[in-house]
Amino acid sequence: MHLGDLKHPNELHGLRVSELEDVARQIRDRHLQVVSTSGGHLGPGLGVVELTLALYQTLDLDRDRVIWDVGHQAYPHKLITGRFNDFHTLRQQKGVAGYLKRSESCFDHFGAGHASTSISAALGMAMARDNRGEDFKCVAVIGDGALTGGMALEAINHAGHLPETPLLVVLNDNDMSISPPVGALSNVLNRARLSPPMQFISGSVEESVRHLPFMGGELPAELNRLKGSMRRLAVPKVGAVFEELGFTYMGPIDGHDIGEMIRTFQAAHRDGGPVLVHVVTKKGKGYPYAEADQVGYHAQSAFDLSTGKAIPSKKPKPASYSKVFGQTLVKLCEQNSRVVGITAAMATGTGLDLLQKAVPNQYVDVGIAEQHAVTLAAGMACEGLRPVVAIYSTFLQRAYDQLIHDVGIQNLPVTFVLDRAGIVGADGPTHQGQYDISYMRAIPNFTVMAPKDEAELQRMMVTCLDHDGPTALRIPRGSGVGTPLMEEGWESLPIGRGELLREGDDLLIVAYGSMVHPALDTATLLEEAGLSTTVINARFLRPLDQALIHPLARRIQRVVTMEEGALAGGFGAAVLESLSDQDISVPLLRIGIPDKMVDHATPQQSKESLGLTPVQMAERIRRRFELGGRDLAGAASLPAIQS
Numbered sequence: 001m002h003l004g005d006l007k008h009p010n011e012l013h014g015l016r017v018s019e020l021e022d023v024a025r026q027i028r029d030r031h032l033q034v035v036s037t038s039g040g041h042l043g044p045g046l047g048v049v050e051l052t053l054a055l056y057q058t059l060d061l062d063r064d065r066v067i068w069d070v071g072h073q074a075y076p077h078k079l080i081t082g083r084f085n086d087f088h089t090l091r092q093q094k095g096v097a098g099y100l101k102r103s104e105s106c107f108d109h110f111g112a113g114h115a116s117t118s119i120s121a122a123l124g125m126a127m128a129r130d131n132r133g134e135d136f137k138c139v140a141v142i143g144d145g146a147l148t149g150g151m152a153l154e155a156i157n158h159a160g161h162l163p164e165t166p167l168l169v170v171l172n173d174n175d176m177s178i179s180p181p182v183g184a185l186s187n188v189l190n191r192a193r194l195s196p197p198m199q200f201i202s203g204s205v206e207e208s209v210r211h212l213p214f215m216g217g218e219l220p221a222e223l224n225r226l227k228g229s230m231r232r233l234a235v236p237k238v239g240a241v242f243e244e245l246g247f248t249y250m251g252p253i254d255g256h257d258i259g260e261m262i263r264t265f266q267a268a269h270r271d272g273g274p275v276l277v278h279v280v281t282k283k284g285k286g287y288p289y290a291e292a293d294q295v296g297y298h299a300q301s302a303f304d305l306s307t308g309k310a311i312p313s314k315k316p317k318p319a320s321y322s323k324v325f326g327q328t329l330v331k332l333c334e335q336n337s338r339v340v341g342i343t344a345a346m347a348t349g350t351g352l353d354l355l356q357k358a359v360p361n362q363y364v365d366v367g368i369a370e371q372h373a374v375t376l377a378a379g380m381a382c383e384g385l386r387p388v389v390a391i392y393s394t395f396l397q398r399a400y401d402q403l404i405h406d407v408g409i410q411n412l413p414v415t416f417v418l419d420r421a422g423i424v425g426a427d428g429p430t431h432q433g434q435y436d437i438s439y440m441r442a443i444p445n446f447t448v449m450a451p452k453d454e455a456e457l458q459r460m461m462v463t464c465l466d467h468d469g470p471t472a473l474r475i476p477r478g479s480g481v482g483t484p485l486m487e488e489g490w491e492s493l494p495i496g497r498g499e500l501l502r503e504g505d506d507l508l509i510v511a512y513g514s515m516v517h518p519a520l521d522t523a524t525l526l527e528e529a530g531l532s533t534t535v536i537n538a539r540f541l542r543p544l545d546q547a548l549i550h551p552l553a554r555r556i557q558r559v560v561t562m563e564e565g566a567l568a569g570g571f572g573a574a575v576l577e578s579l580s581d582q583d584i585s586v587p588l589l590r591i592g593i594p595d596k597m598v599d600h601a602t603p604q605q606s607k608e609s610l611g612l613t614p615v616q617m618a619e620r621i622r623r624r625f626e627l628g629g630r631d632l633a634g635a636a637s638l639p640a641i642q643s
Contacts, residue, residue, distance in 0.1 A: 003027065003084045009061045009107070012053065012080065017259045020057070024049045024258075027076050028286045030087060035075075036305040038090045039426065040098050043284040043297045044143070045075035047174045047255070051141075051279055052076040054261035055170065058269060059137060065109045065125050069118035069142040069152075071099035072298075073172065081107040091426035093601035099430055113430020114398065115368045116149025118142050119169055123159050126167045137269060139168045145345060147171065148367040159274045160246020167274045168265075173252065174283040174294075242276045251278030256285060295348065318482040321475040322419055324454040326351025328461050329388060331488055333362045339465060340364060340380060342389045344373045350390035350419045370395050374402035374414075381412040386465055389414060393421040393433030393474065400439060407470045408443040414471075415464040421450070421474035422514055422564035423593075423607060428600035433474075434593045437512070437541060438569035440472050447495055448472045448541040450513025454480030456493075456539075463492040476514040476564065478603070498545035504532030507621065508556040510549055512538045512571045515562040515591075521614035522562075522621070529618070531627055541571055544578050553579055553586050558625050562617070563592040589624045591617055 001019065003026045006012070012023065027049050035042050053076075059066065061081070068074040078096060079087060082105060089095025100108040110121045122140035129136055146152060159167055239249035248271050253260050261279065268275040283298075284290025289308030290297035302311045319327075333339045333355060342364045347353040356363045366373045370391055377387035396403070396418055407414050418440075421433040440448045447467055451457040457475060464471040501516070502523055511519035516537045523533035534552055538545065553559050559579070561572035572590030579586065591612070598606050607613055611620060621627070 003030070003079060006080060006084065007082075009056055009080045013057060015057075020050075020053050020258050023080075024053060027053075027079050030079055030084065031075050032287055032305060034087050034090050035300060036303050038088070038092060039299075039301040040091055041072040041075070041299045042287070043290045043294055043299075044073035044174070046287055046290060047281040047283040047285050048073045048141070048172055049076045049285065050256045050258050051170070051172060051261060051281060052080070054258045055139065055141075055265055056080070057262050058265040059139070061107060064137040064139070065122065066107075066139045066141065067110045067118040067122045067125075068100055068112060069140065069146045070115045071112040073141070073143065074100055074112075077107070078105075081105055091428075091600050093599075093605050095600075097428055097600055098426060099428060101428075111430070113428070114395065115146040116142070116152040118146070119152050119155035119159065122169075123155055123162075123165070123167055126165050127162075130165060137166070137168065139170060141170045141172060144171065144173045145368055148345075149369060150371060156242075156245055156247070163246060163273045165274065166269075166272060168268050169247070169274070169276045170265075171251075171276055171278045172255070172281055173278060174255075174281045239278070247274045247276045249276050249278065251276075252280045253278070255279040255281030317479040319454065319485075320351075320479050321454055321457060321477075322349065322351035323354070324351075324457055324480060324485065325390070325417055325419075325461070325475060326354035328458045328490075330355050330358045332461065332465060333359045335488075336386070336465075337362065338384060339386045339388060342366065342373050342377055342387055344368060344370045344391055344395065346390075346392065346395075346419075349392065350417070352390050370399040371402050374399040375406045377414045378402070378406040378410065378412050381407075381414050387414050388417060388461075388465075390417040390419060392431070393418040393436040394424075394431050397435060397439065403440075403446075404443050408445050411445040411469050413468055415461075416470075416472040417461075418472060418474040420477045422476045423598060423603050423610075423612075424477050425603040425606065426600050429597040432598045433477075434564075434566045434598065436472075436474055437563060437565035437571050438573075441541060441569060441574060443470075446470045446472055446542055448474075449493075449539055450474045450541070452499075452511075452513065452516035452537045452539075453483040455483040455485055458486060458490045459493050460539075462490045463495070466492045467495065474513060481517055493539065496540050496543035496545055498539050498548045499537040500534070500548065501537055502533065502535040504534045505556065506531045506627065507533045507558045507560065507625070508536070508549075508552050509533055509560045509562060510536045510538055510575055511562040512541065512564075514564045515612075518612070518614050518617070519562050522617045525614055525618040526621065529622065529627075531622070538571070541574060544574060546578055546582070549575065550579065550582060550584060553584055557586050559586055559588040560621055561588070561590050561592075563590075564612070565592055566595070567592040568595055587625065589621060591620070 028046060031045055068077060083096050086096055091098040097104055100112045102108050102111050118140040119142060122138045126138040142152060242249045250264055250268060253264055264277055268277050282291060283294040303309060304311060329341055340362050341352050341355045343350055343352045344366055345368045347356055347365055366376060373389055377389045380387045418436050421436055424431050424433060440446060447469060449460050451460050460473050464473055501520065509519045509523060519535050523535050526533050534556060536548060561575050563571040567590050570592055572592060576588055593610055
């Protein structure tokens with residue numbers, strides 16, 4: 001069977017193991033071909049090809065629900081659920097999404113992008129099923145990394161409390177971080193556990209004894225203990241943990257043995273309660289470079305399939321903001337032993353891998369546990385350390401309560417570096433860092449800032465660590481603007497002071513962070529149309545530089561704010577509120593991300609669709625204030641955006 005001809009995943013039912021192995025080869029070939037061209041998550045999907053095929057052999061995909069945690073490993077799922085022929089559009093505008101998306105396919109039962117949600121969602125579906133008297137299967141597939149998230153553990157605790165609610169959790173252990181495979185003995189014990197005699201003993205002994213006349217319907221404590229011992233006879237230590245939490249544990253089994261997995265999943269479905277099947281896979285399976293470097297090939301930009309090496313950029317790019325942050329933090333840690341860098345399983349993405357290598361005793365990785373990371377940092381700050389917590393903007397949303405209660409209210413000197421703030425491109429709505437400006441504005445005691453370039457980032461890092469209170473610093477994804485950097489000797493910035501970059505009489509633009517340079521480009525375009533513009537680099541969201549902004553707003557009488565974040569409750573709203581509080585009534589245009597989801601596309605495509613390019617912004621400003629002059633080239637078609 002060629003996957004391009006597959007109309008429905010149920011068509012794979014009944015294939016021999018050898019035929020399924022051929023399907024697995026097709027999946028891997030297509031997976032590698034597309035990701036090497038478009039970029040995306042590589043290693044996770046390659047590791048679950050056989051797991052996906054074996055699991056789907058035991059399900060009716062018209063009825064049963066499979067929830068893939070995060071979605072990193074769901075490319076094989078997409079390839080056998082109607083998206084094989086369109087897979088070349090992966091992560092491209094209007095193409096196949098890089099994560100699960102309910103609107104994309106009826107087989108994507110739950111959208112994902114953040115880790116540790118699958119068990120909760122699958123349990124919710126199972127409880128709804130039972131409430132309606134239906135009988136479809138609910139399956140959560142979760143990786144060993146995501147299992148460390150508190151939400152996953154909360155869901156396991158709840159599911160174990162519902163012994164009559166059928167639920168299958170498949171633990172994809174691709175790093176052997178929970179329990180290593182134990183070879184032939186493990187397989188023997190697992191087969192023994194699934195065998196009819198063992199199932200009779202473990203499942204029927206209590207019922208059999210209860211019917212003995214001299215027992216009076218009660219199971220003596222001694223036999224109850226014996227029953228528990230017999231249940232644990234065939235499980236490794238890690239299995240006993242799940243058994244104590246109320247799950248039936250099966251495994252560990254070889255995640256690349258299709259036949260063994262089919263038999264195990266079939267047995268799991270026969271159980272009447274929550275079951276956890278522990279499957280050991282090899283991340284990057286089938287591609288030697290990915291197998292050898294499981295971290296480096298977790299996600300990849302475009303690369304040469306024959307060599308495994310990234311395709312070099314056509315022209316050199318400045319260092320990324322993440323790299324500049326990491327390099328700067330290394331220097332600051334070397335100078336001050338009280339400074340500690342903290343990551344939630346994203347060392348490479350945030351630049352903290354540099355700190356891990358250079359000053360490992362001042363580096364902490366808490367795993368996928370953002371809430372814990374924040375409160376851990378708060379505890380460190382209580383005892384005199386100066387923690388720097390680097391988390392993607394989209395992931396810090398998960399720790400909002402901790403930001404308020406554990407850091408803000410207590411006014412603790414913890415620094416948060418919000419990486420991937422703003423528009424992130426191909427990862428789509430779940431990963432856009434568009435909300436942090438809004439959600440950080442309301443937290444008490446926080447000082448919140450954003451640099452216009454990588455050199456200002458260095459100074460802001462010093463500013464944060466010199467400040468005796470909580471601070472947050474947002475940085476965008478990707479390369480800096482090419483500003484020369486200093487190796488050391490950075491000076492802090494005065495808190496709440498902006499920067500006047502350009503002066504003019506017709507218009508005032510107040511820009512924040514990554515929008516400062518586009519604001520300058522916009523001012524240049526307006527000047528070509530005969531309009532002189534003042535441009536302010538706000539630097540700070542909390543506190544705003546009212547002493548700089550207010551007099552200029554009164555004099556110029558036309559104000560534009562620019563931000564790469566949600567307009568609702570955003571930077572523009574902060575400026576507007578500030579002016580209103582001082583009874584400064586002037587026409588004001590807010591430019592940013594309107595109240596809509598930003599779908600997967602390149603960052604440039606997203607900015608064009610949102611009207612955030614300099615040409616679009618200049619033309620919009622000219623029209624909004626009826627400033628006259630000629631239309632700007634390239635701005636004939638503007639999206640309808642609410643201010």
